[in-house]
Amino acid sequence: MSLTVFILSDGTGITAETFAHSILSQFNLKFRLLRLPFIDSRIKAALAADRINQTALESERRPIVFTTLVDPVLNEMVKGARALVMDIFQTFVEPLEQELGIEASHAIGRGHWTADSEAYCQRIEAINFSLAHDDGQSDHNLEQAEVILIGVSRSGKTPTSLYLAMQYGVRTANYPLIPEDFERGALPGPLAAYKSKLFGLSIDAYRLSQIRAARRPGSRYAALENCRAEISAAQTLMERENIPYLCSTHKSIEEIATTVLQECKLEKVIY
Structure with missing residues (x-):
């Protein structure tokens, strides 16, 4: 019991x-x-x-x-x-x-007692920013981002972005790395000007396959070999572009967020 x-x-x-x-x-x-x-x-x-x-x-x-x-x-x-x-x-x-x-x-x-404080308002703005810039859906005002997370689909970018916004008031955007990016051998176009703000997330291929299979069972998207290929290509791209990244497989959202703050030198206090 x-x-x-x-x-x-x-x-x-x-x-x-x-x-x-x-x-x-x-x-x-x-x-x-x-x-x-x-x-x-x-x-x-x-x-x-x-x-x-x-x-x-x-x-x-x-x-x-x-x-x-x-x-x-x-x-x-x-x-x-x-x-x-x-x-x-x-x-x-x-x-x-x-x-x-x-x-x-x-x-x-x-x-x-923070509902009317400047810090509280900044946190709300960070949450709205992260929601508006989730999964590469907008590159409007991207220069306002404090950090931009990149990685293959389902590697943990969205929950990490929202956690950084909600707990630390960090304006976080996130962009998926997709096969078209790997074929071109280049980062998504809108990110070129903000390379210094990029931080990558990787993940174990088997774990990624499990996560994707729960969403799209039996699809090529979730196939283990496809996951391996995407992860390998994403890591190669990030290494070539000198973008720091970590493997999210065995890390909690809190651990990932803390590493991002440390690596990106964002001195933030938790709310």
């Missing part, structure tokens, strides 16, 4: 879930993560505690709770539940208060 892990937050819970996932990945066990966001009142905290207690009654082992609740009253209500409660804020905030000599605000949702 999987062990139940609750993620409690007065906001979205995304930060706490990311932290919990990083910690839990160190253990070779199955975990069932349940995120309970927007716990910002006593009623919601009581309901969350009841749900945790009910899970404890139905399980062989008590649940684990990761919480980023900043309201001490709500936190104490949750800590009374039958669970191992890991208070992420208390772990870090109290030592910082002592070190800095000031008290933290303990204001609910402070980490998400």
Whole structure:
């Protein structure tokens, strides 16, 4: 049986879930993560505690709770539940208060007070830009791109582009490398002027064949030999043009994005 892990937050819970996932990945066990966001009142905290207690009654082992609740009253209500409660804020905030000599605000949702900020608007613009420049559908305003991902179809360009836009506010375009490009032995025409912004993604041929077969089963597009030929031609082209690239086969979107930021020297802070 999987062990139940609750993620409690007065906001979205995304930060706490990311932290919990990083910690839990160190253990070779199955975990069932349940995120309970927007716990910002006593009623919601009581309901969350009841749900945790009910899970404890139905399980062989008590649940684990990761919480980023900043309201001490709500936190104490949750800590009374039958669970191992890991208070992420208390772990870090109290030592910082002592070190800095000031008290933290303990204001609910402070980490998400960005809806009207310039940085938030830039992130929305980056998302819109990436959607408009997905899969080479437009070369309008391409000079505004901070990075342009290239690679064969289904090598991970679109999810990486959107992740860079959503998490880092990076205006990312992506272009597919197709057989016509390989026959010409040249990059797609619109990209010639932006060679310094290019970064390539490659992928294992067998994995690419699997991905394509799920979309177009039995097609030449998904055939293993065709995938091998396209990947080989794409890598040859990128190497000849001195375009950095990586293999996305065994890397998460987060790892790919981090490598892109590092290689392209884009100093961005995650939102």
